[in-house]
Amino acid sequence: MNGTNQKNISQLGFAESILAWMINQLTRDRSDRVIRRTQLFLLVLTVLLVTLALSYPNLKQPYINLTENGPYGIGRSAPDTLVAVTDVEFLREKSFEQARENARNRTPLHITLDYGLLRDDIQYPDNVATWRRLRTEDMQIQRECRSKQDWKQIWYCARSKSKRWRRLSLDEFKELTFLPYAAQDQMQQRALNLVFTHFVVLKKTPEGSNKVLYDNFNGDQIVIHNLNHASSAKPEQLSREALIKPDELWRTRNLEIVEQLISEHIPRTSLNQRSGLARMSMGYMYELDAARISQSLTDEAQQEAISAVKRSDHTYKIKRGQVILKKGDIITEEMRRSLELHQEKRTLEIVKRILSILIQMVILTMLMLYFALRFSAFSFRDLSSNLIVFSSVWLFALMLVLLEKAWAGRASEFELTHFFGSWVPVGIFSVLLALIFGERLTIALAMYISFLVFIASKYDGLSFLVAIVMSLAATILGSRVKRRFQFITTALILSGLNVLLVIAGYLYSNRPLFGWSLDEGWISDGLEKAVLIALASGLSTIAVIGLLPIYETLFNIPTRFKLQELADPSHPLLRQLFQQAPSTWTHTLMVAALSEKACERLKLNVMLTRTGVYFHDIGKMKNAGFFAENKHLIPKDENINRDKPHVAARVIIDHVLDGLTLARQYRLPKEVIAFIPEHHGTSTMAFFYHQALEKMKRKVDREDFRYPGPIPQSKETGIVMIADSVEAASRTLDEVNEASLNALILKIIKIKQSEDQLDESGLTMGDLKVIQEAFKDVLISSYHHRPKYPDQQSTAELEANQASKGRGRKKTSKKNAS
Template identity: 35%
Template sequence: MENRKKTIKQWWNGVKQQRYIKAILITFTAVFLYFIMLGNVIPEQIDVHLSDVAEEDIRSPITIENRQATDRLRAEAVDNVEPNYVLKQDYAETQGGRVNDIFELIGQVKNEQEPTDEEADSETSEEEDLEEKLATVNEALSSDTSQQLSDTTIRTLLETSDSQLVLAKEATSNTVFEVMSERIEANNLQEAKDNVDELINISTVSNKLRDAMVEVAQFAIIPNYVYDRDSTERLREEASESVEAVMIREGQLLVKQGDIIDNEIYAQLRLVGLLDESLNIYPYVGLAMFVVLLMGMMMYFIQESNSTVKNNNSHFLLYLLIFIIAVCLMRVTSFTELLGIGGLGYAVPVAAGTMLLTLLLNTRIALFSSVLFAIVGTVLYSQDGTSTFNVTYGFYLLVSSLAGALFLSTSNRITRLLRAGFLVSCINVAAVMTLLFIKGLQNGWLEVGFHLGSAAFSGVAAAVLTIGLLPFFEAGFSILSVSKLIELSNPNHPLLRKVLTEAPGTYHHSVVVGNLAEAACERLGENGLLARVGAYYHDVGKTKRPHFFIENQMSQDNPHDKISPQLSKTIIISHPYDGADLLREHKMPKEIVEIAEQHHGTSLLKYFYHKANQEVEQPLPESQFRYPGPKPQNKVACIVAIADSVEAAVRSMQKPTPDKIEALVNKIIKDKLEDGQFDESEITLRELNDISLSMLETLKGTFHQRIEYPDELRKGGKEHGDSRGSNR
């Protein structure tokens, strides 16, 4: 049965270290976050119809352009732009030129086809010749011109003499130029043409020719104040672009309670997605991307952090549980905003999450998680539907979470939790006051007081919640927290009382080792409290045979003088592992067990090794007199091992002086380094030097030189020497 339990435990430990476990946990957390935030991202659908009366105020959940209204305003702006007309000064010369061209053409046709004397005597009549010339002119003229000039006019011009034709050309051309020098619009074109009859008033020409001249002039006169298409289009385009887009802002009131839903309001409701007409998948996809980004940030930080969460799946599960608890607290508290009581959401004890993370795992992870809590909180507190992200609560959650982590970062006492909770309350109140002042303090003083009271309650609730949850997490995940270490350092602990009563010399030795190890750990930035408590328990195995260790022999005979070196070796070497077994029986944290088991590593029992070699002819292998290990696996275990050797060696010195102590400490560290005792702990040479300096400072205060008082001088040196010998 015992073997079966051991096999199951080994299998479970193996499963906990599998990589796919972490993938499963992070996937579950991502799904949890997705669904807990889904209700805040997906717009609420409302059941309204045209001509209904709004039962409540309806606000826009998003910011979007109302393109229909924008297009309408732009169309109105374009319609308001009048057509642009320009005066074409060159039209007068152009049309005057056309008049000259007509007269020159007629003169050319007329002169080219003058009948010879023989043709004049022929049977061809004058009428036929005129018709031929008329046909030639019509053929030469453009179709538009030939259609507008009557045959009568052309005949008249063909029958006119050359001198009269030149006079008619000049008069007609000048008249056209004079008339078109003024602005002629399309709607007053006829008026301009009527002016021609008054301007062409030449008495030297016949009425018939004058009528022909008037017709040609009226034909040539066209509007010179014309529509400019390019400039008009440019002006209309500028007018259209000057119209700003009509935006429906996030939180904008679309319809008040009691208003009638008309076509315009109904179109706006459809535009912002409040009508249950079609499924918009973009919010779902956007939320999924949001969650993936959060989980990506979390995993990247954990992989880059130097913490147990990176490689220990149990600690990773603990982290995710605390993260989910904090999110659930925000989710539950966010619903209070729907009650219409302003500021009740500030009561969320989100700082409990960072407090637990600081005490159980790592301060850096707690600080990073504060940012994640704030980001998630901006979504969870958007309950009013007017915004996807509530930045106000995001700022508050960030400040409160950071305060919870920072005020516990150097805590060594469980009582500091309540003090930290009070400080978090103060920071929360300051944050809320900041937000209220920025907004202009538009609330009444009663409401302000409720805001501040909720913020103050948050810090106290966070401390109480942390105190309540801390023991469960410590027991369930075997977490060695600060509070647990403080509890284990209590001299009334059964194992420490056992050491004190059964091996008092070992107890005193352990206390001094704890002082040395704690100071060295703090110098290196390691867990000094863990080193101290581990040192208290590192020699608990000596209680099994206390009198076989010199610090417990007092004035008794040394039992090793009566037994073989091999048996002495067996007794001495067994004490780290006897202590580890005893610690496991008392359900002590594995970190304490590991320190007790590793504090001698695989070092050599030099005294008994050399003693055994004196009794044999062939040298014995060192492996028979070495501890079986393991070697120290971390820096704290290394420091405790060094402190253990240093304290024992310095205590055995006859007359310790600072120079002797320094030489001895350096030699011990050098011997352990050369013996490979630090190979598995990743400790550096610089850190070993810092450890040496720290222990020297502590030892100077412990083994300082004492002043010999007169009574002691009279007792003599022999008695003084005997007292030193009894301490060894």
């Protein structure tokens, strides 16, 4: 049993040694250069870790095997249902090109038609066949052939001289030429005009590019451009059937259409006349060669038609969240293409998002560090503070990863009922950091983690609102926590605030607040779930009670609760100080009263100041009797001869060094330890220096009578320096009143200023004025005059005298009565 206990004790001692070593490594002083390099390293590491954490949802995606012989090959059955995690869009190239080709081929042919060939008032070159020239030629043939004896011979004669007459039967020829020349001419011109209006006759089969246009054309219409009209004139549209090639000229269907037109527009014509006019008109149309396919106009129209084909009509689109393919589907070429593009786009999208988040993190982290160094630079002068800040960000990022993972599992459901920001317990971090660093630095950190929530929520504005309000509220409440039970009230307030924000989010996003039936209850299921999460998130702030001691121990942080424990008079060092140097303890209490009053008025850290003052003179315990305030309590002769100024100065300087040794031995926070050397700074021990100048013949070095420093680095230690000197000097005053105290305090402040002791403390002239008034008020209260209390014997004599007078009055009254 004893062996087991010894083993446990040894293990406990080893653990304490390791813990002490860790604390020492984390809290020991380092040069500014080392701190700056460490900050740079932590900054880069934080940017990378936070970027990785925020990119986690993008990185955590299922892998799809798209190798040639993989399970998603064309023609295979899909092994799983795949849902798109990003938008997929690609052009169906074959369909698109086919649509463009169809649009090109269906574009109307544009044909130029020279109506001037029908007119008599337009001059053409002699080699150009016009209606009038051809008609004159035919009329001349008629006259020449009329000399024949019968109609049949005339008909043969005309057919032999003009191929246009060859298409007419004898009856058709006879009935047409029987008419007077003027009547023939008029009827033929009207018939030809009808054909010009309703048909386009090509004299030659299209060749070259025109042949390609004609052969590929499968549209329903053609467009006619009259060469004799202005270019701005609106072209005429005809059906495709109106376009007649040379080999289609004498088709029965075309001739019947012309005959029908003549019947409708030229009255009182016989059947043979109509048939003859139709055939003659077709012949004239062919000979005139008035129609041409315009390649330029057709190409222009085709380009317009091709441009009108919309890519969107032939684009394969799948939106995020839609099914790409279902399990069991036979994979087509299009499905395979969509999977490949989905994989490629997803990879590119991940890279782009990570790069985007990285850029944002660099900017946000630099801004956070700037504000921290600008408004709370003192908090970043050591390694432990930097580690606390950056490690808190790392822990927050890790928590975001876990929450993102939980959210991603049921994202479609949660996005309808919850706000991601209400899930994140930002209150834990804000309250914890506010207790450690105060409001200024924590506000910058609260803004930073709120932006992390904003990015993690995929830039949801309501989540950002919840995060920023909760973190700022937690910062304000956390910085004001003074008792342990206030953690519970803080958590309750944050929970209520979180619930209100969730309800406001529901109202803004028009989500249902109330149930639709008695079974659902009076609030909707979604709101009920969201409120429960909000309550849990706010109440989780109570966890700070357990986290705070860990930070206090590992990093030796002087939180309010840590300082309360240290300032307890039962602390071993303070108990020793009271026992071994009671007058020093009395001096300490007075200095604490002075310093606290000044800090209260300047709104500084009163608790830190009080604790620092309690420990500022613990080094005097080693040679307590040497110091003036304790000598009358220690009757034995001291080993130190105070008449030797160099030796005495060494002892006094050693009380600072001894105090530092004791403070480190008891693992006091460095902020508390700072009061030990800084309350003396590098000031000169004037009394012993003066003695040395008087008594010593050799040259006296002032540095031998100077405290090691450093000079005060904060307002609190600067105030304690002044208070320490004022308290000691006030005991030498012959008369204590406002004037003497004001003069004394002002004198000491000027001495400290003349020795440059307050240059780095941050105290302003206005602060010094406040300090002077605060010190005066405390000293006046401490040195007030009280009435002299009488002793018991004098009181007894007065009582006896009063009693004797009372008996004398009674006898006189009886005598008078008798």
